[in-house]
Amino acid sequence: MPTEDNTAQAPAAEDLPLQFARTRRFTLGAPRGLTVSPDGERVLFVRSADGRSPLSSLWLFEDGEERVLVDPLALGEEGEVPEAELVRRERARETGGGIVGYATDAAVRTVVFALSGALWVAGTDGGAPRRIPTAGPAVDPRLSPDGTLISYVTGRALHVVRVDGTGGRQLAAPEGPEVSYDLADHVSAESIGRARSSWWSPDGSALLVVRVDNSPVQRWYLSDPSDPAKAPRALPYPAAGTPNAEVSLVVVGVDGERVPVRLPRSADPESHPGGAWTDRAFEYVVEGGWDGAGPFATVQTRDQRTAYRLAIDPATGETEVTDRHHDDHWLEFTPGTTALARRGAAFPDGLPAGLEVRAILGSAGDTLYFTASDEPTETHVWAYAPRSGFTRVTEEPGVHTAVLGGDTLVLDSRTLHEHTVTVLRDGKPTGRIGVLTERPVVTPRPVFLKLGERELRTALYLPSWHREGAARLPVVVHSYAGPGLQTVVRAASWHHTVNQWFAEQGFAVLSVDGRGTPGRGEAWRTSIHGDQLTPVLEDQADAVRAAAERYPDLDTGRVGIRGWSFGGYLAAAAVLHRPDVFHAAVAGAAPTDLTLYDTHWKERYLGHPDVQPENYARCSLVAHAHKLTRPLMLVHGMADDNVVPAHMLRFSQALLAAGKWHSVLPLVGESHLVTKEGVADTLLWLNLDFLKKSLNV
Structure with missing residues (x-):
């Protein structure tokens, strides 16, 4: 059974950018996709063998021990993945291979999964996996609750087959x-x-x-x-x-x-x-x-x-x-x-004041488990029962969630110092599922702040070697700051590690969760309705000023900003609209023309572009290209089908037409999530080099 601390050390000679790429942002080796059987006896999950392997196996935790249930290498080398499965993985931001998903029967006794289009079934009793014949490459197989039938998709049609491989037929063409x-x-x-x-x-x-x-x-x-x-x-x-x-x-x-x-x-x-x-x-x-x-x-x-x-x-x-x-x-x-x-209603007596529910996890008897925050930088597992009321299950500051089945609760806990997965039975620990991710060669040292009148949740990273008053530090802002994602959390994440690496190169780094980010209530989340730019950018600028007032070593005359996706959009907008605060920017995968983004996501915040064109004109960047007076580098994956490359190309075209110098870095073959070794690592060095030159570091 893995030891309590399974985090491996990277070779001493390896730099952080290369480790960042080789570990796929330190995600390889982390257990995920956990399923607990209704009797609480078994826990299934997928995980790679270590912090470098991109191939995930199917694992089983039972009787306090974990073991490999299915090793994809034992089934044959992974071949060509069907197009529909590639699309599904892209939408899910899946970075690895092997067994990346599975489905079970109601009792969690039988498991089905697809591997390079081949359909496989396995039992939790340890029997050898069996390949099931299909009408074509199988995508997203699902098992009937009684474990007798498997549904799957091939050629955009729905098929079904018995678990013994017989009776295959098409149900919907x-x-x-x-x-x-x-x-x-x-x-x-x-x-x-x-x-x-x-x-x-x-x-x-x-x-x-x-x-x-x-x-x-x-x-x-x-x-x-x-x-x-x-x-x-x-x-x-x-x-x-x-x-x-x-x-x-x-x-x-x-x-x-x-x-x-x-x-x-x-x-x-x-x-x-x-x-x-x-x-x-x-x-x-x-x-x-x-x-x-x-x-x-x-x-x-x-x-x-x-x-x-x-x-x-x-x-x-x-x-x-x-x-x-x-x-x-x-x-x-x-x-x-x-x-x-x-x-x-889940909570007939109402919620405690200031508690924001993040997710409902499920029920065990009359007890309802859920995740919630009373401080936006933390998420805890809570329990509610009519007789006992509300109880917080997790205590250590961090981001916690859980999966339950019967009287078993599996806690997935991320703190600043470690990531653990603990199996509880009747509230008592019965073992841990190994977390095999690598420990970064750079140790994050975020200082959590509440800045300004809006108490902006901010993380500040200073060089480990810096002594107060010894030198002025140029500033790099690295925020996402968009809907659905927080970066200022008291939990281990690649954001903390990469920001600390930038700090070690001689910067003070700031990450800011402003208006529109989750975790601070409905009014905070919806304050960007009709305008996704002005309040978000104002919060970033306010945080820089407030941080400099508290830490005089921050040099507000040299402030850069970098980001990806919404964060890239924010970075480009910062040097267009607030050159008084931001003096250089690296904008990656930035949605610069918001009419080019999808219906559900953009219309939610800005309405219909034909009815409310002013919202799109205000928030899009292409029409404001003539305002650029600061160094700007645009980076984009040329295979990105989420924020398509047209965003970068239209913006660059407008900048050229306005006579504005800028840099363009196209990433050939890369999609929205860039993790490939030789690209993800080099990109960090190029970010650093551009910001150093632009800020005279």
Whole structure:
């Protein structure tokens, strides 16, 4: 059994950027995808063999010990991954290979997974895995609750086969070249967060399946500029203001019977919130599933202000609205709450003041487990029971979550100093699942601050060798600062490590979670409605000034800013609009023209570009290119199908037309998440070199 501290040391001669790339941002070797059996006896998870191996195996923790259940190398070398699986992995930001996902029966006795399109089944009893014949390369297999049938997708069609390999047949075939069954559309996977597109009935007789028709969606084309003989890849991309895919639901019986679900077309106009732009059409399927009453789904309007929870009659496809939700800004679903709401309010007595729920984890008896924050830099596991009230399960400052089954609770805890996965049975530790990630060669030393009148949560990184008053330090701001992600957390993360590395090169580094980031309540989160730029940029500038007042060694005459994705957008905007504070920027994968980003994500914050063009004009960067007076380097993956390269190219074109000097670094073959050795590491050095030269360091 692994020792309590499984963190390996990297070779002493290796620098942080190279280690960062080789460990895929220190993610390799971390257990993930944990599943606990209903009896609490078994815990399944995937994990690579160490902090350098990109191939994940399927593991089992049982009787206080862990063992490999399936090693992908023992099944043969990994071959070509199906295109649909590559897309799924890109949406999930999957960086490794091998067994990256799996599904189980209700009892967690049988497991299915796909490996390079081959379908495999294994038992937790230790028997040898068996390959199951399929009609073609299998994607996203799912096991019926009783463990007798496997559903999978091949060629955009839904198939089913028995676990013994017999009885294979097609259940739902695409009616055209743009139609698919059991595959998530771009918006659902990228912005809504619904990667799953089918759900088995409890008795295994039918599935609730998502049908996607991409024919209304405009086509974009991504090419490989390094290979002019290679044809461009067509991409159905629903940019803001353009048509979405048509997403519907079908109840498919294993006997071949199909019942289309009659989803409501639009929300009730009398209860739907108004606004400068409203669209009551139900275009988004947020979730689906089955409970004791049958299949259910949650649908959301195009403007995201109304959602209906629907009970579905599997025999007729008729639906009944069981719950309605409305919001004047937008509806944001807390993980685990939508299905739970069908059984009534999770907390009938209300929440303690200042506590923000992050996710509902599940129930054990009459005890409900959830994650919540009373301080935005920390997330803890909590328990609620009607008789005992609220109890915080985790104590050490950090970011904690959990998975439960029966009387077993598996705590996944990240603090600043370690990452542990602890198995609790009846509240008592019975062992740990090994965390095999590498310890960084640079030790992060963040100082957590609350700055300014808005108490901006900020992390400050100073060189370990710096002595107060000995020298003025140029400043680098490295924030994400966008919706859905925090970087200022009391938990080990690659952000802390990379920021400390920059600090060791002679900088003071700041990371700031401003308005629009999660963890500080609805008013804080929705303060960017209609304007995703002004308040966010103001918070970054205020944090720099406030930090310098508290730490006089910070040289506010030399301030750089760097970031990726929304953080890259923020960096470019900073040197355009606030050159008085920010003197150089590195902008990676920056969405510079917000009309080029997807419907669900951009319309949520800025509305419809045809109705509220002023919001897009205010927040997009291309039209403001003429304002550039500071050094700027643009970096972009040329295979990025999330923030497509057109963002960088249009912005660069506008900068050239305005006579503005800037640097452009195209990353050939790289997508939105850059982890490849030789690219991710070199990119850090290039960031450093550019900022040093631009700030006269």
